Amino acid sequence: MFEKRIKDLRKKLLKEKLDGVLISSVASITYLTGYSNFFKEERDGYVFITSGGNYILTHSIYSKALKGKILNFEVIEISRRDPPEKILQNILKRETASIGIEEHDLRVYEYKRLNKAFKNLKNFELKVDRVIKNKHEIELISKACKVGDKVFEKVFKKIKLGMSEKQLVFEIESLIKKEDLDVSFRTIVAFGTNASAPHHLSGKTKLEMNQFIVMDFGVLFENYCSDMTRTVFFGNPSEKQKYIYNIVLESQKKAVEFLEKALKNKKSIKAADVDKTARDYIISKGYPSIPHSLGHGIGLEVHEGPHLSPKSKDILKEGMVFSIEPGIYLEGFGGVRIEDLFVLGKKGLKQITNSKKELIAV
Amino acid sequence: MFEKRIKDLRKKLLKEKLDGVLISSVASITYLTGYSNFFKEERDGYVFITSGGNYILTHSIYSKALKGKILNFEVIEISRRDPPEKILQNILKRETASIGIEEHDLRVYEYKRLNKAFKNLKNFELKVDRVIKNKHEIELISKACKVGDKVFEKVFKKIKLGMSEKQLVFEIESLIKKEDLDVSFRTIVAFGTNASAPHHLSGKTKLEMNQFIVMDFGVLFENYCSDMTRTVFFGNPSEKQKYIYNIVLESQKKAVEFLEKALKNKKSIKAADVDKTARDYIISKGYPSIPHSLGHGIGLEVHEGPHLSPKSKDILKEGMVFSIEPGIYLEGFGGVRIEDLFVLGKKGLKQITNSKKELIAV
Numbered sequence: 091m092f093e094k095r096i097k098d099l100r101k102k103l104l105k106e107k108l109d110g111v112l113i114s115s116v117a118s119i120t121y122l123t124g125y126s127n128f129f130k131e132e133r134d135g136y137v138f139i140t141s142g143g144n145y146i147l148t149h150s151i152y153s154k155a156l157k158g159k160i161l162n163f164e165v166i167e168i169s170r171r172d173p174p175e176k177i178l179q180n181i182l183k184r185e186t187a188s189i190g191i192e193e194h195d196l197r198v199y200e201y202k203r204l205n206k207a208f209k210n211l212k213n214f215e216l217k218v219d220r221v222i223k224n225k226h227e228i229e230l231i232s233k234a235c236k237v238g239d240k241v242f243e244k245v246f247k248k249i250k251l252g253m254s255e256k257q258l259v260f261e262i263e264s265l266i267k268k269e270d271l272d273v274s275f276r277t278i279v280a281f282g283t284n285a286s287a288p289h290h291l292s293g294k295t296k297l298e299m300n301q302f303i304v305m306d307f308g309v310l311f312e313n314y315c316s317d318m319t320r321t322v323f324f325g326n327p328s329e330k331q332k333y334i335y336n337i338v339l340e341s342q343k344k345a346v347e348f349l350e351k352a353l354k355n356k357k358s359i360k361a362a363d364v365d366k367t368a369r370d371y372i373i374s375k376g377y378p379s380i381p382h383s384l385g386h387g388i389g390l391e392v393h394e395g396p397h398l399s400p401k402s403k404d405i406l407k408e409g410m411v412f413s414i415e416p417g418i419y420l421e422g423f424g425g426v427r428i429e430d431l432f433v434l435g436k437k438g439l440k441q442i443t444n445s446k447k448e449l450i451a452v
Numbered sequence: 453m454f455e456k457r458i459k460d461l462r463k464k465l466l467k468e469k470l471d472g473v474l475i476s477s478v479a480s481i482t483y484l485t486g487y488s489n490f491f492k493e494e495r496d497g498y499v500f501i502t503s504g505g506n507y508i509l510t511h512s513i514y515s516k517a518l519k520g521k522i523l524n525f526e527v528i529e530i531s532r533r534d535p536p537e538k539i540l541q542n543i544l545k546r547e548t549a550s551i552g553i554e555e556h557d558l559r560v561y562e563y564k565r566l567n568k569a570f571k572n573l574k575n576f577e578l579k580v581d582r583v584i585k586n587k588h589e590i591e592l593i594s595k596a597c598k599v600g601d602k603v604f605e606k607v608f609k610k611i612k613l614g615m616s617e618k619q620l621v622f623e624i625e626s627l628i629k630k631e632d633l634d635v636s637f638r639t640i641v642a643f644g645t646n647a648s649a650p651h652h653l654s655g656k657t658k659l660e661m662n663q664f665i666v667m668d669f670g671v672l673f674e675n676y677c678s679d680m681t682r683t684v685f686f687g688n689p690s691e692k693q694k695y696i697y698n699i700v701l702e703s704q705k706k707a708v709e710f711l712e713k714a715l716k717n718k719k720s721i722k723a724a725d726v727d728k729t730a731r732d733y734i735i736s737k738g739y740p741s742i743p744h745s746l747g748h749g750i751g752l753e754v755h756e757g758p759h760l761s762p763k764s765k766d767i768l769k770e771g772m773v774f775s776i777e778p779g780i781y782l783e784g785f786g787g788v789r790i791e792d793l794f795v796l797g798k799k800g801l802k803q804i805t806n807s808k809k810e811l812i813a814v
Binding site: 126127129130131132134149150151152154155170191193194195196197198199201202213254256257260263264267268270275276286287288289290291294381382391392393400401419421 | 488489491492493494496511512513514516517532553555556557558559560561563564575616618619622625626629630632637638648649650651652653656743744753754755762763781783
């Protein structure tokens with residue numbers, strides 16, 4: 091799998107007339123090598139690919155453990171004396187060489203140092219390749235989703251009057267860790283009016299009667315992410331609360347129906363049109379436009395392409411895995427979001443998160 | 453506190469002849485506003501400070517929750533139509549304006565967009581200001597350390613023959629979360645020979661008899677980090693194992709003694725000299741030079757200045773908080789690391805992690 095990916099990268103390298111590509115994002119390094127130990131918050135290493143060689147550049151704290159471990163890769167140690175740009179110079183020999191860089195990931199200080207050694211730096215998008223998943227990747231994401239469903243099924247027993255958002259986060263994350271797995275991102279739990287912020291930071295707010303509970307969480311399965319959101323009700327929902335919930339649910343259904351119809355008609359599917367379908371439905375019911383994209387691709391990163399948003403130029407294609415997650419957020423009232431993951435497969439659209447979606451009153 | 457920090461930043465802005473400073477790192481945003489909800493893996497927002505105004509630029513999913521919440525800050529919504537560079541243009545009115553950016557954090561794609569709108573972009577280091585901690589910050593880090601000590605005290609009961617590294621990670625993190633707190637970084641647990649890699653990714657390796665266990669973990673207390681490492685022994689350590697452990701322990705002591713002596717003599721303390729003291733001691737005993745820095749500053753980020761490393765130019769000063777963490781790593785044998793945090797205070801050097809350091813046999 092990794093050999094094929096590197097082979098494909100080399101083809102691109104030739105096509106774009108690059109002498110080498112410097113990969114810095116941890117997700118892309120994992121994509122090319124299977125190695126995922128680097129910390130995302132630091133710059134622990136790079137992958138460098140030329141027409142003739144594969145290199146991992148990393149600090150001494152990793153280099154020993156890595157030597158000989160990654161098939162077909164040579165490990166080169168970064169140090170003060172041998173910074174990345176010098177190592178690249180040693181490999182390429184000439185400063186006229188042109189190098190691809192991940193502009194979405196590389197920091198300005200790295201760029202400036204690199205640019206002193208090489209004049210020709212060009213943006214290189216490995217992210218684009220990662221958007222289309224193979225069978226194995228889809229399996230891993232699906233497995234992550236299954237664990238998410240299992241966790242959701244179990245979490246109800248843990249919901250109690252007076253518990254804090256943070257406690258519920260802890261319960262969700264513990265259930266994931268009991269499966270010997272990690273979370274794919276910081277779990278979001280929002281009670282009541284806090285749910286009017288889509289990315290609420292869970293805190294000490296305590297659960298009261300008759301509140302919405304938004305739970306947005308994901309599982310990491312062999313480096314691949316899941317992501318799902320369910321909104322449940324603690325107590326007895328009023329008519330208005332049920333009404334809002336069902337508009338969100340219906341909005342997701344509209345997006346799915348739009349996709350399925352387009353697939354049936356073998357039409358090219360613009361991601362922006364899927365977004366529009368769900369968005370317009372919510373607006374037509376008199377509620378505010380969704381303050382975020384309808385959905386995002388997922389894989390080695392929780393958020394990657396394709397982008398299902400109003401201005402997206404992405405076309406949805408076979409092998410893509412993405413979320414559909416409409417929401418209504420009202421200040422002082424709260425919020426509702428329903429998020430599922432879908433695969434665009436050979437046989438059509440398949441939902442891979444399968445927790446129930448009728449409004450659950452706990 | 454935040455008002456003073458912004459006032460200080462404005463002085464720097466004048467001094468460096470900048471018309472504005474764009475702060476992008478989440479730690480620095482937290483430092484200036486107290487707001488820490490932005491995800492580190494995404495670009496959720498920026499802070500922009502001019503001589504006359506304080507702004508938070510963020511996406512719609514945050515902007516509503518933020519409006520009016522951060523004292524003295526105006527919230528401006530980023531959108532496709534209003535990207536950051538356009539918002540800055542609206543504020544500054546002229547493209548000759550010079551803007552400070554965090555080159556260590558800003559991505560190349562952001563830099564290029566910004567650079568199209570403004571020709572004068574200069575590196576700006578707020579990280580430098582963050583290195584000196586005030587009393588309140590030291591209190592928060594110390595509180596995080598205390599929880600770390602408490603967790604370490606409790607974790608022994610959880611260590612069992614045959615448990616996996618990941619299970620021990622889970623036990624440590626659960627103990628932290630039971631205190632209603634978060635971890636400050638991904639917990640590292642390494643059994644036996646795995647400990648020869650300083651940044652081992654904990655996995656399914658099972659604990660066997662007569663192995664070293666390295667535990668490196670931290671607690672987040674009101675946005676401030678702790679960080680500590682203890683190496684314990686499962687079974688009965690051999691003479692060689694005890695010998696190696698004690699060299700590491702002695703190496704840390706040497707560094708502390710060096711610091712205390714320099715403080716007593718009121719000498720300027722070069723961080724590189726502290727590193728050298730501990731490093732040389734290990735080498736003098738015939739073991740390899742530490743494959744990482746002796747220590748690092750800590751605060752809103754786990755790793756920040758000062759840097760206690762061979763090539764560091766940092767001078768250790770009052771108000772700095774940093775780790776001293778020597779280690780010996782031997783392939784096929786394993787590793788030992790002992791890490792504590794220290795404050796350089798008015799009354800001298802104070803250790804703020806206080807778990808015992810004699811070799812513990814579990």
